[in-house]
Amino acid sequence: MNEQSFTFYLGTKIIFGENSAQLAGEELSSRGYKKTMIVTDKGIINAGLLNGILESLTAHNIGYAIFDEVPPNPPSATVVKGVEVFNFNECDSLIAVGGGSAMDCCKAISMMVDNDGDINEYDIGGKEFSRKGPDVFTIPTTSGTGSEVTQWSVITNERTHWKASIGSPYMAPAVALVDPLLTSALPPSLTAATGIDALTHAIEAYTTKGALNGSSPVTDALSLQAIKLIGGNLRQAYSQGENYEARKNTMLGSTIAGMVFPQIGLGNVHALAHPLGGYYDVPHGVANAILLSYVMKFNLVACPERFADIAVAMGENIDGLSIMEAAEKAVEAVERLVKDTKIPNLSTFNIKDEDLERLAEDALKDGNCSANPRATKLQDLVDIYIQANNVGSENTSELQTI
Template identity: 85%
Template sequence: MVEQTFTFHLGTKIVFGKNAASLAGEELSFRGHKRVLIVTDKGIINAGLLNVILKSLDKHNIDYVIFDEVPPNPPSATVVKGIEVFNSNHCDSFIAVGGGSAMDCCKAISMMIVNTGDINEYDIGGKEFTKKGPDVITIPTTSGTGSEVTQWAVITNEETHWKASIGSPHMAPAVALVDPLLTMGLPPTLTAATGIDALTHAIEAYTTKGALNGTSPITDALSLQAIKLIGENLRQAYSQGENYEARKNTMLGSMIAGMAFPQIGLGNVHALAHPLGGYYDVPHGVANAILLPYVMKFNLVACPERFADIAVAMGENITGLSVMKAAEKAVEAVERLIKDTNIPTLSSFNIKDADLERLAEDALKDGNCSANPRKTTLQNLIDIYKQANNIKLESTSELQTV
């Protein structure tokens, strides 16, 4: 038997724990930086979450400029504007403060400071980055995307509505300051959506084609631990926002999932979620949370043993059950979590029936679809959208036989 070789990239220093954000100035000073661009959004500023960071910068005599114009599902135009702000203010480094949108946008801006062309050219399979941009320090304020430790960014092409997955080892942040205190004021709705987004990362990473081939044992261990942490703590973080231990453990699970999925890929949940964000501006975490149980049901037959493991990690008792029955427990556990955290329905976003085929066509072209454990057709994706959008399927639907 030939021993398999695997690789694992993680070029980011991680500082995790209470008051980690207060080390921003120290980390920049250590690297010789003098003037930093803070990439964030107005909600972060209004919530006062920059205060501890700015105090740290002042303490270490670091000048700063604030770019607070990052929207959800950031478009390429925001990247272009960020480049202009960075260059015109003679900055030498970055701090990204916020959720995945701010961190993704910041990483993309950094890369385009030193690489040529348009950010949209660097989608998977396109142009490759040749240089590493100025240092980025990521400071997440949600427990969901894991972007603080990934070498990927998702940027929307405004003209095509395509959400491009753009990545390179050069894109890995220099430092991630992961401070659970910054999530203490996160509203319940955002806590739920971002938490199940992180759970989706872990579940998909544990069930990709690559994971089934045994190509990433480190990723397997990280994914199961992330599922356990999120499954045990998200309800408390959602319902008891002041519960620091629940916040801390949910954030740890999110970060660990972020360490896992870039190594091995994702699957149909993300492939289907991206067009919903691109065309309908559905928040990414919400889209993932809505779609997750439907995709899990579709994928069960491809890797029931893996879903049985997920059930155990979610705290389910599978003693005496067949493998398929144990696998179904994973879906049931996720459905209960979604119900308990009041995730909205897809139909609440007024998705037009006539758009489902176009959305599915984009999903099929998404690189995550090719990593899904079960081979997927266009009709499969249309049917999953229909199920999630509460549209009755035809009796011949393949999904109904799974």
Template identity: 35%
Template sequence: MEKFAGFRVPQTIFYGRHSFVNVGREAALRGKKVLIISDKVMDQLGYVSECRQFLQEHGVHSAVYLGVSSEPTDSYVSESLEMLEKENCDVIVSLGGGSCIDTAKAIAVLSTNGGSIGDYMGNGRIAGVEAVPHIAIPTTAGTGSEATDVTVITNTSNDVKMMIKQPAFMPDVAIADPMLTISSPKSVTAATGVDALSHAVEAYLSKKAHPMTDTIALSAMELIVDNLSPSYHNGENLDAREAMSLGAMQAGMAFANASVCLVHGMSRPIGALFPVPHGYSNAMLLPAVLEFSKENCVDRLADLGRIFEKDNRNLTNEEYAGIAVTSVKKLCTELGIPNLKGWGIDGDAFRNAVGKMTEDAFMSGSPANNPRVPTREELEALYLSCYDYQFSAGEKVK
């Protein structure tokens, strides 16, 4: 390494079956009243009431915000922050997917540092005051947000997904209990799983990767490649679910410290303009972006190929890199990942938005971390190619 690197993770991490029970004790160490940030689905599944019971057992009171119903927006942030202050809560528990966790991260910082969440975009404002204690509990094996200092919030005034990264946004405690992921439908398991794979792969390919992130990214890739299909085909497979929860969290740790690349740079603008959840848009883009980037990262992409193809060790790095791209395409096909057209996005609307999406992607900074940094013309062409990209056919992306 030519310069030093940093590595940040939550203060405390619990993972494994039934680790959810730790929420009460950890909350009691940090305050007296919790605001639970969740959604109506988690409430209907009984996870919210279970959480409140664990808290009550340790003498911790709680209030609940269930307003998160889509990708996180500044509106959710404002509403939940108002409830946090009205209920005099001194601890936050996020329970759900990445949208719930990212919303909680935002209000944890705003409560003590002030301003609006948009002020923190591009480090326009730095959170210098310690955030409200935050315990993050994912119910999908996907975003890894429980272990990152990143929050992604949509600015509803200009339709831009703001990726904000500062140490203050890191949760204090992460609890990854695979038992909470069993309820995930097959489609969610698929999309969030490929999302987690994209985190691990991009962390490994990133120009900001370093030895600590490499080690964890490789572990995450292997856990996800080996266990995503079993989790998808049999949601009751606890061994696979547990491996996926660990892999997704490791992938989050890796990309939070190495940064993401072109997939995420392209994905966020899509989600800001069209109703595509983040996990799905990442999954839709990953095969085409890997194909586009391959010539500039053959050796590293070959390591992913070796994870997919464990039985044959006599191939060249170029051949293994090709296997990596082909295997990701096959995985997306197996998991029923649609392309953007298949999702239902209108073709004319998408083409008309390509200019704005390209500009927003570059403004995010993520494409600059990619092994192959596209020109504006290349990025526009890649967006258009991804619209009706055929995973099974494996068409070549120039």
């Protein structure tokens, strides 16, 4: 018997469960911190989601400054401003409260506190971080990006519109406080888009080139479990926001997906989504949700057995079907989920036809494209954009910024 060798890295302590966010003060105090900077946005503050966290910090004599200027698809200028606020207030740690934008921005701020240059220089294949920044504690308020447990941050270069994927083992958060209660007031549209974003992470991680050539029992098990949790609970979380079990399972699926995809890679869905965010400010979760089924159709022939597994994890009956027929069931399951949760169509964002080739050129340069299970040419990416952009715009009523 051949022994299978693999490496699995996770540098983050995860505390999952109801009211876990209120352990923030205890976790910081146990590490000797005195003053932290909270990285968030005004929507989180207005929703009252910081209240319990601030009470916890106060109870443990932890001072704090609040940096609430994080926009969707955060640009490098926001990172620069965050570093200035951190230093001005003489903070010693950071807490990210929010969705992927807040967590990505917070991790980037931490790294630039103790490393020189411009954050854009640290894109994949560029400059490497020489030092770890101040500890980051993540508190996600959406069930989507998995950024609470990853060593990656996506930051937009305002000049080039390029969404840079910046990563380092130094960037892994110290502690993730994953509290499903914080998602209970999330609007249906955000619940849907962030949930399918997480589903995309799991599906791409299970079918990426890395998975085909070097998956492990750990990454495969995590991917399929995340697909099962999200596929089986997102509709209820979307339609019954107060359904704690559905919220909990969807959030658990999101965090598990965040644990696995940095180990094994992603694919064309993310490669195509990043330019849409960089040029048209399409929310990342929405872009992934729009593109997922189109990329799955393109990839079916490369790994139909894996897509058949995904169909089963999504609750499909594949008895008596050929492998390709079973694989197609996975696409159909995703298409129904997108329809049932009223994901807006790409045409909602008024993407110009003349821009599609430029967007595809950026997607082809994205590192995720090279990890896609099926070899991809520029025209393939243009074709996927055309297919997605030529669908009507009936699902627009619930569109909100993520």
